[in-house]
Amino acid sequence: MAPRSAGKNAESSDKVGVICRALRRAIIEQALEPGAKLPEDSLGERFGVSRTIARHALGQLAAEGLVELRRNRIAVVATPSWQEARDAFDIRIELERLVVRQLAGKLTKAQIATLNAHVDAEDGARDGTDAVSIRLATEFHILLAQMTNSPILVRYVSEVAYRCCLTLSLYSRPHSSECAINEHRAIIAALVKGDEAKVMSLMHSHLDSVANRALVAPAPQRGRDLLDILAPYADEGESERVVKMPKVVRAR
Amino acid sequence: MAPRSAGKNAESSDKVGVICRALRRAIIEQALEPGAKLPEDSLGERFGVSRTIARHALGQLAAEGLVELRRNRIAVVATPSWQEARDAFDIRIELERLVVRQLAGKLTKAQIATLNAHVDAEDGARDGTDAVSIRLATEFHILLAQMTNSPILVRYVSEVAYRCCLTLSLYSRPHSSECAINEHRAIIAALVKGDEAKVMSLMHSHLDSVANRALVAPAPQRGRDLLDILAPYADEGESERVVKMPKVVRAR
DNA sequence: AGCGCCTGAATTGCATGCAGTTTGGCGGCC
DNA sequence: GGCCGCCAAACTGCATGCAATTCAGGCGCT
Numbered sequence: 001m002a003p004r005s006a007g008k009n010a011e012s013s014d015k016v017g018v019i020c021r022a023l024r025r026a027i028i029e030q031a032l033e034p035g036a037k038l039p040e041d042s043l044g045e046r047f048g049v050s051r052t053i054a055r056h057a058l059g060q061l062a063a064e065g066l067v068e069l070r071r072n073r074i075a076v077v078a079t080p081s082w083q084e085a086r087d088a089f090d091i092r093i094e095l096e097r098l099v100v101r102q103l104a105g106k107l108t109k110a111q112i113a114t115l116n117a118h119v120d121a122e123d124g125a126r127d128g129t130d131a132v133s134i135r136l137a138t139e140f141h142i143l144l145a146q147m148t149n150s151p152i153l154v155r156y157v158s159e160v161a162y163r164c165c166l167t168l169s170l171y172s173r174p175h176s177s178e179c180a181i182n183e184h185r186a187i188i189a190a191l192v193k194g195d196e197a198k199v200m201s202l203m204h205s206h207l208d209s210v211a212n213r214a215l216v217a218p219a220p221q222r223g224r225d226l227l228d229i230l231a232p233y234a235d236e237g238e239s240e241r242v243v244k245m246p247k248v249v250r251a252r
Numbered sequence: 253m254a255p256r257s258a259g260k261n262a263e264s265s266d267k268v269g270v271i272c273r274a275l276r277r278a279i280i281e282q283a284l285e286p287g288a289k290l291p292e293d294s295l296g297e298r299f300g301v302s303r304t305i306a307r308h309a310l311g312q313l314a315a316e317g318l319v320e321l322r323r324n325r326i327a328v329v330a331t332p333s334w335q336e337a338r339d340a341f342d343i344r345i346e347l348e349r350l351v352v353r354q355l356a357g358k359l360t361k362a363q364i365a366t367l368n369a370h371v372d373a374e375d376g377a378r379d380g381t382d383a384v385s386i387r388l389a390t391e392f393h394i395l396l397a398q399m400t401n402s403p404i405l406v407r408y409v410s411e412v413a414y415r416c417c418l419t420l421s422l423y424s425r426p427h428s429s430e431c432a433i434n435e436h437r438a439i440i441a442a443l444v445k446g447d448e449a450k451v452m453s454l455m456h457s458h459l460d461s462v463a464n465r466a467l468v469a470p471a472p473q474r475g476r477d478l479l480d481i482l483a484p485y486a487d488e489g490e491s492e493r494v495v496k497m498p499k500v501v502r503a504r
Numbered sequence: 505a506g507c508g509c510c511t512g513a514a515t516t517g518c519a520t521g522c523a524g525t526t527t528g529g530c531g532g533c534c
Numbered sequence: 535g536g537c538c539g540c541c542a543a544a545c546t547g548c549a550t551g552c553a554a555t556t557c558a559g560g561c562g563c564t
Contacts (some may be wrong), residue, residue, distance in 0.1 A: 014323060014517085016311075039545065050519045052304065055546085056311055059268075063315040065404065071266060072525050072546055087402040094346045150339040152317065152415070156408060163404070266547080291515065302549045307516085324516055324555050 015049050019057035022047070027066055027077055028138060028165040029131040034079040038067060064159050066166065078166060085167035089211040092160045093204055096141060099157060100187065100203045102148045105194025111147050112192055118143055119184050126181070137180050138165050144187075164211075172213070180210065267301050271309035274299070279318055279329055280390060280417040281383040286331040290319060316411050318418065330418060337419035341463040344412045345456055348393060351409060352439065352455045354400045357446025363399050364444060370395055371436050378433070389432050390417050396439075416463075424465070432462065 023043075026032045043054035062069040068078045080088065107115075122136045138161050145157035183206040190199035275295075278284045295306035314321040320330045332340065359367075374388045390413050397409035435458040442451035 041545075044519095051546085052518060052520090056308060059308055059311055060315055063312055065407075074526095074545070084402070084404060087404050090350065091347070091404060091408065094350055095343070098342060098346055150336070152336060152339050152343060152412070155317070156343065160404070293515075296549095303516085304548060304550090326515070326556095 015047070015053050016057045016060065019043065019047050019049070019054060020060050023057065023061055024064075024066060024162060025135070028162055029135050030169045031131070032077050034077050034166060034170055036077045038075040038077065040075070065163050078163075079170065080163065080167050082171060085164070085171060086211075088160055088163045088167065089207065092157070092164055093207045093211075095153065095157050095160060096144070096203050096207060097200045099145050099148055099153060100191060100199045101196055102150075103144065103191055104196040104199050105191070107147065107191055112188065115140075115143065115188050119181060119188065122181050122184065134165060134168060137184070138162070140184055180206070183209075267299070267305050268309045268312065271295065271299050271301070271306060272312050275309065275313055276316075276318060276414060277387070280414055281387050282421045283383070284329050286329050286418060286422055288329045290327040290329065292327070317415050330415075331422065332415065332419050334423060337416070337423060338463075340412055340415045340419065341459065344409070344416055345459045345463075347405065347409050347412060348396070348455050348459060349452045351393075351397050351400055351405060352443060352451045353448055354402075355396065355443055356448040356451050357443070359399065359443055364440065367392075367395065367440050367443075371433060371440065374433050374436065386417060386420060389436070390414070392436055432458070435461075 023032070023038070032038075038058060040051040040054045040058065043057070044051045047054070058067055058069060058075045061067040062075070065080075066078055067075050069075050118136070118140055122133065122140065125132050125136055141161050142154070142158050145154045148154070183202070187199060187202050187206065190202050275284070275290075284290075290310060292303040292306045292310065295309070296303045299306070310319055310321060310327045313319040314327070317332075318330055319327050321327050370388070370392055374385065374392065377384050377388055393413050394406070394410050397406045400406070435454070439451060439454050439458065442454050
């Protein structure tokens with residue numbers, strides 16, 4: 001909540017940053033599904049800025065892998081392939097092992113309190129929407145990364161975590177996140193105890209289980225990613241030759 | 253060399269991409285030292301585009317951590333702190349272990365040939381400038397990452413490798429890179445042999461040795477990063493109250 | 505001489521305008 | 535009826551212009 005004076009990257013306090021954060025959040029809360037169109041005009045209008053700024057924001061998000069930018073085409077929310085999702089989780093596991101390795105036994109009391117408070121919040125939001133639960137769970141991991149005081153690590157963990165979030169909305173069954181909360185508690189406990197090996201294996205299995213629960217199977221027989229792209233829209237417009245986008249930018 | 257149809261990110265074939273690649277290369281070859289100013293006009297003029305495009309390119313590079321963007325201030329080539337450099341190498345080690353783990357024993361003949369050719373090129377460039385050697389060594393690692401066919405991994409390894417390059421120009425002694433070449437050859441051999449554990453430990457020690465050779469010491473008594481920032485300019489303009497930038501954007 | 509203010513040049517922040525490309529739908533043709 | 539080509543609308547790619555901010559140097563004051 002605090003302004004977080006640590007430099008972060010190129011989007012603090014300016015309008016581009018506002019748009020980026022808003023879109024990121026909308027994406028990970030699945031208000032914007034993969035494949036949703038993001039026209040520069042609509043974005044600019046929605047946020048009260050010109051296309052130039054909206055465009056710049058899209059560029060940043062594309063660099064993070066959250067949106068896809070094709071030349072002369074409307075930007076869309078990224079639709080990672082199943083393989084990319086798998087890769088993202090692999091990378092995430094390694095990065096987060098690094099995080100907890102650096103953190104084991106080195107947490108301050110205040111940090112421990114912060115983490116516990118966050119997990120309590122996760123617990124409290126259990127009866128809310130799935131989207132909020134997912135966001136909070138993701139933010140727990142980012143919170144951990146931030147405690148390493150390594151901006152680079154924060155950036156990479158954040159990015160890859162967001163990316164994983166994105167894939168959850170594509171390939172995941174509606175899952176209960178209770179176990180995740182317990183696993184978060186276990187990780188905090190191990191971190192406090194300072195057992196480096198333990199906490200690394202906990203984190204590993206935690207992420208691995210999330211990945212396995214989420215990335216159920218390569219889908220029926222997905223030889224083409226076209227199927228993946230159409231998957232979210234399979235429940236309506238089945239008689240049309242070409243599937244129209246059910247929701248565009250959601251506002252206006 | 254092929255157009256590489258794989259989407260990559262938001263900067264293929266457009267002018268922004270050209271500028272990004274040029275600047276990246278200039279930075280890792282140390283033609284642009286950390287702290288060098290990058291005014292939008294000069295960039296635009298140099299590349300024959302408008303400020304808008306130059307600005308966008310700077311945004312992308314900032315997202316990669318190669319340039320620093322401060323509001324209302326001229327963009328500069330990033331000057332990572334010693335700690336950030338250390339962190340970058342830590343992350344890089346983990347990521348590249350992941351790379352070689354996926355690659356061990358799975359290289360095609362063509363890939364092996366490509367790798368060997370690259371190392372030969374490194375060898376051939378040994379009597380060239382240091383900058384070229386460093387670039388080639390870095391590109392070897394990126395080449396490896398590309399062979400995983402994981403775009404995400406490619407992106408992260410590239411970024412972090414570039415970042416490490418950047419730090420080399422700040423904290424490294426002029427080192428001979430011959431040993432690095434031999435280590436590269438050893439890694440290829442182990443990859444071909446398919447010994448996963450061996451290749452991972454080789455990669456680990458390879459990067460670790462580079463890091464240790466490079467990041468010699470925390471510098472005299474760097475309580476302030478101001479010292480780090482001024483370090484590259486310590487050899488001239490010593491009588492001035494405020495140090496002027498020795499070289500601006502190098503062209504015009 | 506040293507210090508601070510003040511002013512102009514340099515530079516960024518951002519919106520707008522125009523040109524080129526894609527899109528989607530309509531009408532004609534087979 | 536189905537298919538192909540054309541056309542207008544939508545959208546992006548990019549440059550330019552204007553306002554706001556920073557920066558550098560000079561001037562006056564102490």
